[in-house]
Amino acid sequence: MNTVSESISTAFELIISADPVLLSIVLRSLAVSACACALACAVGMVAGAWLAVARFRGHGFVLVLLNTSLALPSVVVGLVVYLLLSHSGPLGFLGWLFSFQAMVLAQAVLVCPVVTALVRQTISDAERLHGEQLRSLRAREWLRGLLLVWDERFALLTIVITGFGRAISEVGAVMVVGGNIEGYTRVMTTAIALETSKGDLPLALALGLLLLCVVLLLNMLAAVVRRWRERRDAGLSGLFGRVGAGT
Numbered sequence: 001m002n003t004v005s006e007s008i009s010t011a012f013e014l015i016i017s018a019d020p021v022l023l024s025i026v027l028r029s030l031a032v033s034a035c036a037c038a039l040a041c042a043v044g045m046v047a048g049a050w051l052a053v054a055r056f057r058g059h060g061f062v063l064v065l066l067n068t069s070l071a072l073p074s075v076v077v078g079l080v081v082y083l084l085l086s087h088s089g090p091l092g093f094l095g096w097l098f099s100f101q102a103m104v105l106a107q108a109v110l111v112c113p114v115v116t117a118l119v120r121q122t123i124s125d126a127e128r129l130h131g132e133q134l135r136s137l138r139a140r141e142w143l144r145g146l147l148l149v150w151d152e153r154f155a156l157l158t159i160v161i162t163g164f165g166r167a168i169s170e171v172g173a174v175m176v177v178g179g180n181i182e183g184y185t186r187v188m189t190t191a192i193a194l195e196t197s198k199g200d201l202p203l204a205l206a207l208g209l210l211l212l213c214v215v216l217l218l219n220m221l222a223a224v225v226r227r228w229r230e231r232r233d234a235g236l237s238g239l240f241g242r243v244g245a246g247t
Contacts, residue, residue: 008205011206025191028185036103036106037163044111045149053123072110098179102178161222168188188211
C-alpha cells in the first residue's frame with residue numbers, strides 16, 4: 001500500500017514540476033495524434049460525404065468493407081504499415097520506419113475508417129431530410145455533398161474530436177511501427193506499457209493521469225459542441241415555426 005501511495009505522490013510531483021521527460025512524451029503524443037487526425041479527416045470526410053450521396057454498382061459492398069475496417073485490430077494495422085514501410089516494402093524508399101511519420105501514418109489508417117463511417121452516416125441522415133430539395137434544384141452529387149457537409153459542420157466537428165480521441169488512445173500500431181524509441185518515438189500509451197513492465201510506476205501513473213485528462217477534455221469539448229448544435233437547431237426550428245405561423 002505504501003508503494004502505491006508513494007508512486008501516486010511521485011506521479012503528481014512529476015506533473016506539477018513539468019518533468020522534461022514527461023513533457024516531451026506528452027507533447028510528442030499530441031503532435032502525432034493531431035497530425036494523424038488531420039490526415040484521416042482530410043481523407044475520411046471527403047470519402048464519407050461522397051459515399052453518402054453517390055450511388056454506384058458495388059456501393060453496398062464498399063459499405064460492408066468500410067464497416068469491417070472499423071473492427072481491425074490496431075496491431076494488424078501496425079503490421080500492414082510496417083510491411084509497407086519496411087526496406088523490402090513498396091514504401092521502403094521513404095525511410096519512415098521507426099519514425100514520427102510512421103506513427104502518424106499508422107494512426108491515420110486506424111482513424112480514417114472511423115471518420116469515414118461517421119461522416120457517411122451523418123451526411124446520409126441529412127441527405128434523407130434535405131436531399132429531395134437539393135435534387136429538385138438539380139444540384140450535382142459533389143455540390144449536394146458540400147452543402148450537406150456545411151449544414152452538418154457542428155456534427156462533423158464532434159467526429160473530428162472523436163477521431164483525435166481514437167488516435168491518442170491507440171497503442172498497438174504505434175508500438176509496431178514506431179519502435180517505442182526513447183526521446184524519438186515514445187508516446188504516452190507506449191510509455192505507459194513500457195514503464196509499467198519495468199516497474200517505474202510513478203512515470204506510468206503520471207502519463208496515465210495526463211492521458212485521462214486529455215480524454216476527459218475531449219469528451220467535454222464534444223459535449224459543448226453537441227449542446228451548441230442543439231441550441232442552434234432549436235433556434236432555427238423556432239424561427240421557422242414563427243415564420244410559418246405568421247404566414
